[in-house]
Amino acid sequence: MAHIPERPTVRELLEARAQDRTDRTYLRFEGETITYGELDRRVNRLANALAGIGIGPGDRVPLMLPNHPDHVTTFFALMKLGATQVPVNVNLRGLSLEYLLEHSDPKVVIADARYREDLMPALAKCSAEAVIWRGGGDGGAGRVLDFADLAASGADGPPPGDPQPDDVVAISYTSGTTGPPKGVMVTDKMYRCSGKAASLVADVRPGDVMFIWEPLYHIGGSQVMVLALEQDISLAMVERFSASRFWDQVREAGATQIHYLGGILQILLKQPKRPDDGDNPVRIAWGGGAPITVWQPFTDRFGPEIRENYGMTEASSVTTLNLGESPAGSNGKAAPYFEVRIGDDDGNPLGIGERGEIMVREKEPGLITKGYFRDEAATARTLKDGWLYTGDLAYFDENGNYFFIGRKKDSIRRRGENVSAWEVERHVNTHPDVEECAVIGVDTEIGEQDIKLFVKVQPDRAVDPLDLIRWCESGLAYFQMPRYIDFVDEFPKTATFRIQKEKLEKGVAESWDLNASGHTIERRRGA
Numbered sequence: 001m002a003h004i005p006e007r008p009t010v011r012e013l014l015e016a017r018a019q020d021r022t023d024r025t026y027l028r029f030e031g032e033t034i035t036y037g038e039l040d041r042r043v044n045r046l047a048n049a050l051a052g053i054g055i056g057p058g059d060r061v062p063l064m065l066p067n068h069p070d071h072v073t074t075f076f077a078l079m080k081l082g083a084t085q086v087p088v089n090v091n092l093r094g095l096s097l098e099y100l101l102e103h104s105d106p107k108v109v110i111a112d113a114r115y116r117e118d119l120m121p122a123l124a125k126c127s128a129e130a131v132i133w134r135g136g137g138d139g140g141a142g143r144v145l146d147f148a149d150l151a152a153s154g155a156d157g158p159p160p161g162d163p164q165p166d167d168v169v170a171i172s173y174t175s176g177t178t179g180p181p182k183g184v185m186v187t188d189k190m191y192r193c194s195g196k197a198a199s200l201v202a203d204v205r206p207g208d209v210m211f212i213w214e215p216l217y218h219i220g221g222s223q224v225m226v227l228a229l230e231q232d233i234s235l236a237m238v239e240r241f242s243a244s245r246f247w248d249q250v251r252e253a254g255a256t257q258i259h260y261l262g263g264i265l266q267i268l269l270k271q272p273k274r275p276d277d278g279d280n281p282v283r284i285a286w287g288g289g290a291p292i293t294v295w296q297p298f299t300d301r302f303g304p305e306i307r308e309n310y311g312m313t314e315a316s317s318v319t320t321l322n323l324g325e326s327p328a329g330s331n332g333k334a335a336p337y338f339e340v341r342i343g344d345d346d347g348n349p350l351g352i353g354e355r356g357e358i359m360v361r362e363k364e365p366g367l368i369t370k371g372y373f374r375d376e377a378a379t380a381r382t383l384k385d386g387w388l389y390t391g392d393l394a395y396f397d398e399n400g401n402y403f404f405i406g407r408k409k410d411s412i413r414r415r416g417e418n419v420s421a422w423e424v425e426r427h428v429n430t431h432p433d434v435e436e437c438a439v440i441g442v443d444t445e446i447g448e449q450d451i452k453l454f455v456k457v458q459p460d461r462a463v464d465p466l467d468l469i470r471w472c473e474s475g476l477a478y479f480q481m482p483r484y485i486d487f488v489d490e491f492p493k494t495a496t497f498r499i500q501k502e503k504l505e506k507g508v509a510e511s512w513d514l515n516a517s518g519h520t521i522e523r524r525r526g527a
Helices: 010-020 036-052 069-081 094-104 113-125 147-153 188-201 219-230 246-253 264-269 292-302 376-382 421-428 465-473
Strands: 025-029 032-035 060-064 084-087 108-112 130-134 143-146 168-173 183-187 209-212 234-237 257-260 284-287 305-310 338-343 356-362 387-396 402-407 411-414 417-420 434-443 449-457 484-487
Touching: 010 036, 010 069, 010 188, 010 219, 025 036, 025 069, 032 036, 032 069, 036 069, 036 147, 060 069, 060 094, 069 084, 069 147, 069 219, 094 113, 094 168, 108 113, 113 130, 130 147, 143 147, 168 188, 183 188, 188 219, 188 305, 209 219, 209 246, 219 234, 264 292, 292 305, 338 387, 376 387, 402 421, 411 434, 411 449, 417 421, 421 434, 421 449, 421 465, 465 484
Parallel strands: 025 234, 060 084, 060 108, 084 168, 108 130, 130 143, 209 234, 209 257, 257 284, 284 305, 449 484
Antiparallel strands: 025 032, 168 183, 338 356, 356 387, 387 402, 411 417, 434 449
């Protein structure tokens, strides 16, 4: 069994790399190169300055920062102090932002001045003693400090603090689809586990360059910062994802690995073809959320091998691994640090091919979250009898390969059958004129639900709703057939390009209705 040792901690890892890789590149960003030695010096200065204003072990510090070396420095500075950082999605505003800052009960907030207008109402309602503005800014909670001045004021030596493997070093708020976001408590050891597991699925080799486009406030971005301490690689970071510039940025960086989430691969495939599409150094594209329909087209056009994994923040981010030996479309087998089970509604194990909830158990202590911050009810629902109930649905084959189906709460109960929204979406997305789609359940007067389909059509294309239904008949069962169809110009999305279904219109008064069209869906005889 693979093992995540108690030591070194992330702090100890960084300090060791500053000694044995002093002048080697850790990060490149917009023409700036930062070595391991320089990173550690910046981290020490900032950590000492933060300690000087009273930040210490366990203090909660929300970070609302863009992708930038200052964000990387702040991440490690708080890790060295044993403080608890609270990553903040920079797209949040209004009540969502107010909730996060109130619920996390912060001591200090560190934010970029570009988000000042959205932050000020939230700062007025939270308990923070001070706000540190990056890039100039004034106003906020308590003391107001300048990030650059503060970072320059710190001493060069090692800062105070002795973080332990089991210390909670981050509270990562997950998207709330049916209720308020939940703050996942992430430990030092969980970050190191995520880095090690990511190195396996990404097939990391000495000298590799990992391309980072994901926001650092997302676990997909932050785990890679630790990965570069675990393995002999460097990072190339950009401020944000750009589909039109992606491959040029990758070539310039000499990147050998790219990470994907949500619909990133589909977005890249929909870009206009270029003669140099396959002329890039990327060996592996790894991540989660790539439907089987894009695997071969992506590799044929751009070259990289696709390596899919399944994971969630609550279980150190990476739980299953497709290392190239599992079938295309599979999330692979359980990572060496975890036991994975497919269970029924009562947690009883299911067999080969049976669909149920993904359940995860750690093979050694400290790799699964301690729970949700100040949410005992959600913790009790999720952590039961040593198992993490993920809320995700999957099945496994005779070789132990797992196949993700969708969110359990994304399952629609229709005509006595459980319908996976993901399976319907996967088929609709194969239509040549469909760019993207989403499926939700809408309540009916007689109980259960009907299926509502939202479609974004390819540019300069048109789709007739009834033609789309006929397309669905070729690959879906009668009970999977959408009743309602809405066409949209754009979908509301998270920063990692996942469609925010909770924001989709649940009303059907203006929707195209299959029942009113006169078209009849045939059931197979005997069904």
